[in-house]
Amino acid sequence: MSLTGLHLTAIGSGRFLLEPGVGLDISQKNELIDRILGRLQQGGACLMYYHLGGQPVIEEAYYDWLDTLARACTAINVRMVCVHMQPTAAFALSHILKAPPAFDSALSVDL
Amino acid sequence: MAAKNKTSSILIDVLKLQMGSISDSIEREGKTILGGSNLLSSEEITDFCLEFLQLLISLLESKDPHDDASPQFHALEIFFNNLSKQLLVRGGRVEDLVRYIQFMQRTLIEALGTAKNVSPQDMRELLLYLSGLFNEMILSVFHAYLDEKERTIYAQEAELRETATPITEIWDGVLTLPIIGTLDSSRTMIIMEALLSRIAAERAETVVMDLTGVKSIDSQVSHHLIQMVRAIQLMGSAAIVTGIRPEIARALTSLNIDLGNVSTRATLSDGLKEAFRRMNIQVTRG
Numbered sequence: 001m002s003l004t005g006l007h008l009t010a011i012g013s014g015r016f017l018l019e020p021g022v023g024l025d026i027s028q029k030n031e032l033i034d035r036i037l038g039r040l041q042q043g044g045a046c047l048m049y050y051h052l053g054g055q056p057v058i059e060e061a062y063y064d065w066l067d068t069l070a071r072a073c074t075a076i077n078v079r080m081v082c083v084h085m086q087p088t089a090a091f092a093l094s095h096i097l098k099a100p101p102a103f104d105s106a107l108s109v110d111l
Numbered sequence: 112m113a114a115k116n117k118t119s120s121i122l123i124d125v126l127k128l129q130m131g132s133i134s135d136s137i138e139r140e141g142k143t144i145l146g147g148s149n150l151l152s153s154e155e156i157t158d159f160c161l162e163f164l165q166l167l168i169s170l171l172e173s174k175d176p177h178d179d180a181s182p183q184f185h186a187l188e189i190f191f192n193n194l195s196k197q198l199l200v201r202g203g204r205v206e207d208l209v210r211y212i213q214f215m216q217r218t219l220i221e222a223l224g225t226a227k228n229v230s231p232q233d234m235r236e237l238l239l240y241l242s243g244l245f246n247e248m249i250l251s252v253f254h255a256y257l258d259e260k261e262r263t264i265y266a267q268e269a270e271l272r273e274t275a276t277p278i279t280e281i282w283d284g285v286l287t288l289p290i291i292g293t294l295d296s297s298r299t300m301i302i303m304e305a306l307l308s309r310i311a312a313e314r315a316e317t318v319v320m321d322l323t324g325v326k327s328i329d330s331q332v333s334h335h336l337i338q339m340v341r342a343i344q345l346m347g348s349a350a351i352v353t354g355i356r357p358e359i360a361r362a363l364t365s366l367n368i369d370l371g372n373v374s375t376r377a378t379l380s381d382g383l384k385e386a387f388r389r390m391n392i393q394v395t396r397g
Contacts, residue, residue: 085345087307094303094342100372107314107347 006032008039014046017109020054026065033072045078049109053084058093063101070103081106118236119171121226122219126168129222134160140214150203159194163215166190170244177240179247188251195255205256209249216245276302278309284316285386287379291324299335303342310346317386318343321379323354333368340373349374349389353382 005024009017018036026032040048050069055062070080080103085093093101126133141156151159170176170183178184191212198208219241223234275298281287286309288302309315320339328336336352343350351374355363363370376382387394 090342090345094338105345105347
């Protein structure tokens with residue numbers, strides 16, 4: 001399934017992989033979250049991997065997007081796991097965070 | 112401009128007339144100051160003296176010898192700058208070079224004493240010119256000296272940083288980081304940068320941070336520590352903190368630092384055992 005700036009793929013066993021692209025517009029987060037959550041529910045998802053490999057820095061606005069999406073996923077009983085976070089992004093995000101984030105992290109997609 | 116040209120032509124005449132004796136005198140002193148400690152060979156000192164006099168004459172013959180932006184002036188500066196670097200690399204002292212430059216100035220001023228028909232006004236101009244010129248050369252030497260010192264300090268700091276944060280892959284996917292001394296902001300940044308890059312490169316599943324070498328902790332240090340643990344977890348690795356001394360534990364509590372979501376173990380050995388347990392690795396005696 002392709003949304004503007006996002007690619008959501010079912011990878012089996014109720015797991016999905018979300019790959020953001022360069023065209024992702026996080027200012028439209030409500031609309032994006034509605035569509036992502038709709039697709040996750042449709043596919044009977046229990047876990048969604050968010051691929052952060054192409055995100056060199058995570059600043060306040062992007063963290064807000066991740067946080068809102070993760071909390072929305074929790075509301076429909078889907079666990080969000082960020083994978084392939086870049087060292088620079090982890091460094092920047094660790095300076096922003098005041099409490100543990102709403103999402104989990106993993107090195108890569110668990111096969 | 113005419114007065115300036117007059118003074119420089121007086122100086123050129125003196126230099127050309129007494130080139131041999133000025134060169135001999137500078138060379139002799141150079142061999143005493145720089146040759147005695149084998150910083151420069153005899154041939155190098157001879158070449159150096161000739162080059163200096165050539166560059167000086169070329170500056171005096173330029174359109175405006177007072178123009179410190181002219182190529183001739185710049186060439187003279189570079190000449191002293193390079194000489195300074197060369198001597199420092201060979202273990203020379205900047206004081207010796209400065210003394211030598213002052214000797215050159217004195218030699219030129221003494222040579223001016225033989226010049227005929229020079230008015231007191233021209234002589235004053237000449238002395239002022241030489242004093243300004245040689246001051247600039249001394250400054251150039253000091254710049255080179257400071258550059259060289261800074262380079263040495265940076266290199267030493269880099270080496271210290273490298274040895275102060277030895278991140279070791281002790282097992283496939285397990286990194287250990289013993290922290291010794293104080294964690295200030297700049298050191299935390301350096302450690303984090305190195306550690307996060309290693310996690311990405313080695314795909315490390317667990318990082319064991321050993322604080323046995325941390326003697327004291329304050330709110331800033333504990334904040335840095337939490338930041339580091341958080342960054343490790345964000346990368347998708349597990350962080351295990353070991354070697355927390357009782358006084359550090361007490362300090363963390365009084366600072367309201369919540370280590371609730373951080374795995375801690377008493378010793379590095381316990382931390383490694385925990386890492387192996389999480390990764391389903393069993394180490395048995397052969």
